[in-house]
Structure formats: C-alpha cells, structure tokens
Amino acid sequence: MDLSAGEIWLVIGALGAGTFLIRFSFLGLIGRRAMPPLVLRLLRYTPVAVIPGIVAPLILSPAATDGQFDPARGLAALATLAVGIATRNVLAAIGAGAITLYAMLWMLG
Missing domain, CATH: 1.20.5 (Single alpha-helices involved in coiled-coils or other helix-helix interfaces)
Incomplete structure (x- = not known):
C-alpha cells in the first residue's frame, strides 16, 4: 500500500x-x-482494569523471545503477584519480580 x-x-x-x-x-x-459519587467510585477501578491488559501480553508472548512463552518471565510475574498480595507493597513486589527475572535468566541461560 x-x-x-x-x-x-x-x-x-x-x-x-x-x-x-x-x-x-x-x-x-x-x-x-462535580461528578456523581457512582462515577468517582467506578473511576477508581480503571487502573486495575487497564494494567493487566498491558502486562499480560508482555508475560504470555514477550517480544524478547519472538512471542514464545518464557518460563523466566512467567515465574517473575508469579513472584511479583505473590509478593504484592502478601505485602501490599508495590516496591517490594517490583523488586521481587526483578530479582526473580534476572535470577531465572541467569540460571536458564
């Protein structure tokens, strides 16, 4: 074209x-x-609805592996989720995910 x-x-x-x-x-x-209270309450859920849609493709078909699932990235996502739920601390979750990702990439070659 x-x-x-x-x-x-x-x-x-x-x-x-x-x-x-x-x-x-x-x-x-x-x-x-002024927005109605219902609209304000619903807008609080926007990041929770949008972020998984951005992150899921990066985990399930990352460009670094030509769209093939990568166990290192999958485990890093699980570690991030587990630490985030357990601690309710965003920085701890990010740190756990980063450490897991780099450790798994180093171990798996």
Whole structure:
C-alpha cells in the first residue's frame, strides 16, 4: 500500500483531532462539574482494569523471545503477584519480580 505524504499527514491530523476531542470531552466539558459519587467510585477501578491488559501480553508472548512463552518471565510475574498480595507493597513486589527475572535468566541461560 503506497500512501502519499499528504495522505499520511491527513491520517495523522485526523487521529490527533480525534484524540484531542476525546480528551476534551472529559477535561473541557465535564472537568468543571462535580461528578456523581457512582462515577468517582467506578473511576477508581480503571487502573486495575487497564494494567493487566498491558502486562499480560508482555508475560504470555514477550517480544524478547519472538512471542514464545518464557518460563523466566512467567515465574517473575508469579513472584511479583505473590509478593504484592502478601505485602501490599508495590516496591517490594517490583523488586521481587526483578530479582526473580534476572535470577531465572541467569540460571536458564
């Protein structure tokens, strides 16, 4: 598919305008109004819903192994999850995952 420079810039501009309008609808139009308590309560769960969708592909089909499951990364994810649940400390969970990942990569070669 060959696109001219003008077509590419048109797509970039349309995507930029769309992104702006989506963000403006929340920040510009609704930003000054008080949100209902139900909406505020539901917004607290947004990171919990989004982060697994970002992390799961990195664990199940990492680019470092050409999309093949890697036991080292799987064990590091399990260690991170276990320490995070046990301690409720984000830094401890990240540290445990990093140590497990590097130890497993070193042991498995």
